[in-house]
Amino acid sequence: MRTPEEFEAFLREVIAPRLRAVERERAAVRARRDAVRVPGVWKLLGAAAGLLVALRTGELGPLLVGAGLPWIVEVVRRSRIPDTAAALVRSTILEPVVTFWDPSFRYAPNGSISREEFEASGLFPGEAIDRYAGEDLVTGRHGSTAFRFCELHVKRVTRRRNRTETHPVFDGLFFVADFNKAFRSRTLVLPDTAERALGSVGRAFQSLASRGAGMELVELECPEFERAFVVRTTDPVEARYLLSTSLMQHIRTFHENTGSKLRIAFLRGRIYVALPLANDLFSTGGAAGAPAALAGLAGASAPLTLEDVRRWSGELLFAVGIVDELDLNTRIWSKAPAA
Amino acid sequence: MHSVWIIGGAFGLFAMWMLDVDPRWIGAAGVAWLGLSFNSIVSVKNQAENALSSVSVMLKKRFDLIPGLVDTVQRYMEHESEVLEEIVALRARASAPGTAPTTPEQAAELDGRLARAMTQVLATAEAYPELKASQAFRQLQASMNEVEEQISAARRTYNAAAKAYNDAVQMFPTNLFAAVLGYRPRGYFEAPAGHDATPDVMARFRSHERRA
Numbered sequence: 001m002r003t004p005e006e007f008e009a010f011l012r013e014v015i016a017p018r019l020r021a022v023e024r025e026r027a028a029v030r031a032r033r034d035a036v037r038v039p040g041v042w043k044l045l046g047a048a049a050g051l052l053v054a055l056r057t058g059e060l061g062p063l064l065v066g067a068g069l070p071w072i073v074e075v076v077r078r079s080r081i082p083d084t085a086a087a088l089v090r091s092t093i094l095e096p097v098v099t100f101w102d103p104s105f106r107y108a109p110n111g112s113i114s115r116e117e118f119e120a121s122g123l124f125p126g127e128a129i130d131r132y133a134g135e136d137l138v139t140g141r142h143g144s145t146a147f148r149f150c151e152l153h154v155k156r157v158t159r160r161r162n163r164t165e166t167h168p169v170f171d172g173l174f175f176v177a178d179f180n181k182a183f184r185s186r187t188l189v190l191p192d193t194a195e196r197a198l199g200s201v202g203r204a205f206q207s208l209a210s211r212g213a214g215m216e217l218v219e220l221e222c223p224e225f226e227r228a229f230v231v232r233t234t235d236p237v238e239a240r241y242l243l244s245t246s247l248m249q250h251i252r253t254f255h256e257n258t259g260s261k262l263r264i265a266f267l268r269g270r271i272y273v274a275l276p277l278a279n280d281l282f283s284t285g286g287a288a289g290a291p292a293a294l295a296g297l298a299g300a301s302a303p304l305t306l307e308d309v310r311r312w313s314g315e316l317l318f319a320v321g322i323v324d325e326l327d328l329n330t331r332i333w334s335k336a337p338a339a
Numbered sequence: 340m341h342s343v344w345i346i347g348g349a350f351g352l353f354a355m356w357m358l359d360v361d362p363r364w365i366g367a368a369g370v371a372w373l374g375l376s377f378n379s380i381v382s383v384k385n386q387a388e389n390a391l392s393s394v395s396v397m398l399k400k401r402f403d404l405i406p407g408l409v410d411t412v413q414r415y416m417e418h419e420s421e422v423l424e425e426i427v428a429l430r431a432r433a434s435a436p437g438t439a440p441t442t443p444e445q446a447a448e449l450d451g452r453l454a455r456a457m458t459q460v461l462a463t464a465e466a467y468p469e470l471k472a473s474q475a476f477r478q479l480q481a482s483m484n485e486v487e488e489q490i491s492a493a494r495r496t497y498n499a500a501a502k503a504y505n506d507a508v509q510m511f512p513t514n515l516f517a518a519v520l521g522y523r524p525r526g527y528f529e530a531p532a533g534h535d536a537t538p539d540v541m542a543r544f545r546s547h548e549r550r551a
Binding site: 181182218219221236237238239240241244332333334 | 390393397478480481482484485488489491492493495496499
């Protein structure tokens, strides 16, 4: 792995010139979008025409159409102009930053871990998934451990009468890695809310819920771990084989350091980690955490700086560092590292 | 955990009586409660026995590694025949019908002696570079690490099941059923007394060197 000093030199020599090119491209995109604005006079005429028809007919509809149509046309015309600046950021800045830290790393801006794999992990039991979107897929190998991670936005939709409501299921980092022990069962480590709220009664309900899902509740020996997490498994012996006292300690430390509702699954020889994030991965700070692409559509945004690139690098290293946080590179058992 | 449901059921019966529910319904609920309570203590007993059998399965996996360990090591460690003979003897004792352990305490004692002997061999192997470098030994070492952790996991599972069983045997109201059925508390897997000291492997190695 490279050093921070090498990274700073990389920023100065490679990235800084490309940031200037990105800003030139952003200005060009803004100019192209400004050129297709509907002039204000047409917006006024449209609103006036709509108002006249509305007064004659007594209906509100014509006013909404007359006032809204010029804006809709403008938005459609602007959205047809691709945000080439965002694509340039990803190809000329983000991708080189990813491969700088390790040439084996690969970045796919529109890539994602599949919905089937996300659902199969079982990390959100009982949640219906109606909308699934992922991006910023990074794959590679850190030490002996093959990993993948991406950003996911998973939502559930409910319909009441004529209203459609969207509820977030998961927004954050979804990380998958080859685990360092061979196993065949499924084990889930989920945030514990029932036992913390209701004590042994909550635990009794957790046990029932686990059985309903075809799994067993596992009581582990570490009280702090038990307070933070509830563990369900299809094989209690294998669950304890996976969740050694050492790994429980690593998970606890990682959970305390991130301060988030961490979820972990062990399945098919892999470990799945779902880590909620407050902001998007690899976002620009100028548009309040919106991805670079949306920042362009939202209007003028602050220029990209080397600080943004340092932050992206930090996010990348944090995600890759999950391998070290959970000590996945300790390979003293018989399982060979995955290719 | 079972006691939560049993005590909850008892309160439910009491509530039915206080609310003047038809006695036939109270009777039916009472019979159901008795049946569930009885079944719960039988269930935790079976879970403890199932967990104990998992420990035996894992210990057998360790025993199965011993021939490979002896074959791999004895060509290099000519002066360690004493500890290798001890390992073979312990394995034979564990397998023979008359001497095999029948209680958790006996299994723990045998398990402890065998684990220490095998650890001694691995530690002593550090002094034999050719052995350490051999692929067969590295694979064996990985397998042994795996088996040791699986044994530890099986023991932890048994201890959790034994605790649940002991809670049911000793806590009200399931202790009443336990007394009727003749159930007694079970022991846990612990390191046997007097076997906690780490053996001085290098002193043993040096004594063999002097004899050579």
